[in-house]
Amino acid sequence: MHATPAISSDVPNTRDAMPPDTSLRHVHLAFGRSVALVMGVNAYTRGIPPLNTAKRDAEAVGGLLETGHGFTTLVLRDENVTRERVRSMLANKLRDELGEALSSHDRLLLYFAGHGLSLPSDRGPEGQLLLADADPADTRTFLTMSELRKLLGGLPCRHVLIVLDCCFAGTFRWAGNRIDRGASGPAYRETLERFVKYRAWQVLVSASHDQTALDAVSTLRSNTRLSANDIGALAACRPEAASHSPFAAALLRGLQGEADYTKDGLIVAAELELFVRDVVERATGVHQTPQLYKLEQHDRGEFVFQVPGAPLDLARAPSLSMEACPYQGLRPYGFAERERFYGRARVVASLLSRVKANPLTVILGLSGAGKSSLLAAGLVPAVRALRDWTVIEARPDTTPEVTLRDRIEVPNSAGVDAGRTLLERITAWLSVHVSDQLCLAIDQAEWFEMLVASDVRDGVLGGLAQALEAHADRLRVVLTLRSEFEPVFRTSALAQFWDDAVYVVPTPAHHDLREIIERPARAVELSFEPSSLVDTLIDEVLQAPGGLPLLSVGLRELYIRCVTRNRDRLLTEDDYLRMGRLSGALAQRATALLQELVAEDAAYIATARRVFLRLVVQRDGEWSRR
Structure with missing residues (x-):
């Protein structure tokens, strides 16, 4: 056991809040005690193969936590690690x-390095920790992951981080949900206050639920009663000459400061996982994949370390104002908002692959599916990032062929006839930019049908089809289109390209919606009160047709109420209920705006009626929104 370091007398007696930043000189001072229970088992006495690095890993981790991070470390080795x-x-x-039991003032890091197994159970794979006295002939001597969770669940600590370096450590995943991997931006003082104020119960594992974790092993003894598959799993950790397991070596590097991706002097658990995962996957050829999970006790906190020797010097979060609102409301995202266009990475990647492969790509979806934002803030930036690709954006108007042609500029100095038709203009542009790919990104293509006569529409679509036929290797056309207009376009001059072109915008998955909701808030250091409000919002969106606009309006309304309140940085459930949930937020906002206009001039009520009537059009005997 390491010697217990003296705890400074100026450690604050915190319960649920962090002391003012003026007195917080180190992260560990935000807690009564930072305690690490560190266990490493090399030697097994009952027929389980020994390991070479587990004990050394535990000693190194315990030492670094004590000397570099201010932890009181309790290190147990080999025969002292019994069930x-x-x-x-x-x-x-x-x-x-x-000398005194852990309390709500304290935080705990539990680290285990040793053997692990996954055995079948009625509830699915059940993870097992094999401590030094584990008997392979009696699985009751193993420490199950569920029992460990139950034991830890009885602790009052505000922060708990469990680190497991063993085979099948990912079976702990049944304890909670996966945490997103992306490292956030640099922390503000308010960010750190949130990290340490709220509960953070997290699990960092060295391998997935179906992976072994590498270390050195000897040959198995013959008296084991585990199954052949279990024996093979234990022996799969091939001999390594390194002094530490790949996971432990990466963990030590990360805790020494390399995991501080944001260079703010802090290492949050998500950053630590990102670093360890990347290093271990490279070192093992993706043989094992470290992962981070949160337990049911987790709230808005984050287990956080301070880089050894780094000062705690964090800026204040930006002031909250209407101009700084991270949510768009009913406005689509554009190129300027691309950095905060979250939750669509997989969709954008899929679209980009289609654009590279197909002459025509049609982003198809109902009104409110997010097509315009997906094009302007997702796909267009992705295509522009490609080498030797040029994107020209356009939107139909009452003279669509002229407008689209004139968007494709051919300089007079090039000495090339710019041409009068769309095909001629595209041909001229490509002849000037001999090494470039040209991508025409046309948003709201349904306006070709709604604004002009059918012969004009057919002329524009025919020109695009001719250009695609003539320049299939260097020209790409991307359209966004509302679903109800697809029959018109499917039978147009673009018909030959249509079947391979259509991409129906998918409904965002649960984890995508979480990112859409949380990441913008995190960027300006906003929190949801309670944290379960995020799940409530997701549930309502998934049950509502065209839910993304409602979500965006609702989030903007929550932000407005937070700014108006001007006393915290919370998006609250109380405000959510007062505004009538997401479904009521839009109605309340529209009513408030109309009342403001009518208060200025009563004639606005008639104007509003005419405007709303203009927003619908009759097509084929049915009403449709413009």
Whole structure:
């Protein structure tokens, strides 16, 4: 056991809040105690193959936590890591070892390096930790992951990080949800205050639920009663000459500061996972994949380390104002908002592959599916990032062929006839830019049908089809189109390209919606109160047709109410209920705007009626929104 360092007398007696930043000189001072229970088992006595690096890994991790991060470390090795001892220590909240039981003021890091197994159960794969006294002839001597979760669940600590370096460590994933991997931007003072104020219960594992974790092993003894598959799993950790397991080596590097991707002097658990995962996957050829999960006790906190020797010097978060609102409301995202266009990475990647492969790409969806934003803030930036690709954006008007042609500029100095038709203009442009690919991105193509006569529409679409036929290797056309207009376009001059062109915008998955909701808030250091409000919003969006506009309007309304309140940085459930949930937010906003106009001039009520009537049009005997 490492010597217990003296705890400074100026450690604040925190319960649920962090002290003012003027007194917080190190992250660990935000807690009564930072305690690490570190266990490493090399030697097994009952027929389980020994390991070479587990004990050394535990000692190195414990040492770094103590000297570099201010933890009181309790390091258990080999024969001291028994099932009964670990159960007793956790059940008693480390009272005997620390002299005082763990409390809500404290945080705990539990690290285990040793053997792990995955055995079948009625609830699916059940993870098992093999401590030093594990008997392969009796699985009751193993410490199950579920029992470990139960023991830890009895602890009052505000922050808990469990780190498991063993085979099949990912079976702990049944404890909670996966945490997104992306490292956020640099932390503000308010960010750190949130990290340490709220509960953070997280699990970092060295391997997925179906992966072994590498270390050195000896040959198996013959008296084991585990199945052949289980024996093979234990032996799969091939001999390594390194002094640490790949996971432990990466973890040590990360905790020394390399995981501080945002260079703010702090290492949050998500950054640590990102670093460790990348290093381990490269080192093992993706043999094992570290992952981060959150337990059911997790709230808005984050287990956080301070880079050893780095000062705590964080800027204040930006002031909240209407101009700084991170949500668009009913406005689509454009190229300027591309950096905060979250939750669509997979869709954009799929579209980009289509654009590279097909002459025509049609982004098809109902009104409110997010087609315009997907094009302007997602696909267009992705295509522009490609080498030797030029994107020209356009939107139909009452003279669509002239407008589209004139958007494709051919300089007079080029000495080339710019041409009068769309095909001639595209041909001229390509002859000047001999090494470039040209991508025409046309938003709201349904306006070709709604604004002009059918012969004009057919002329524009015919010109595009001719250009695609003539320059299939260097020209790409991307359209966004509302679903109800597809029959008109499918039978147009573009018909020959249509079947391979259509991409129906998918409904965002649960994790995509979470990113759409949380990432913009995180960028300006906003929180949801309670954190379960995010799940409530997701559930409502998934149940509502055209839910993305409602979500965007609702989030903007929550932000407006937060700014008006001007006393916290919270998007609250109380405000969500007062505004009538997402479904009521749009109606309330529209009513408020109309009332403002009518208060200025009563004639606006008639004007509003005429405007709304202009927003619908009759097509084929049915009403459709413009």
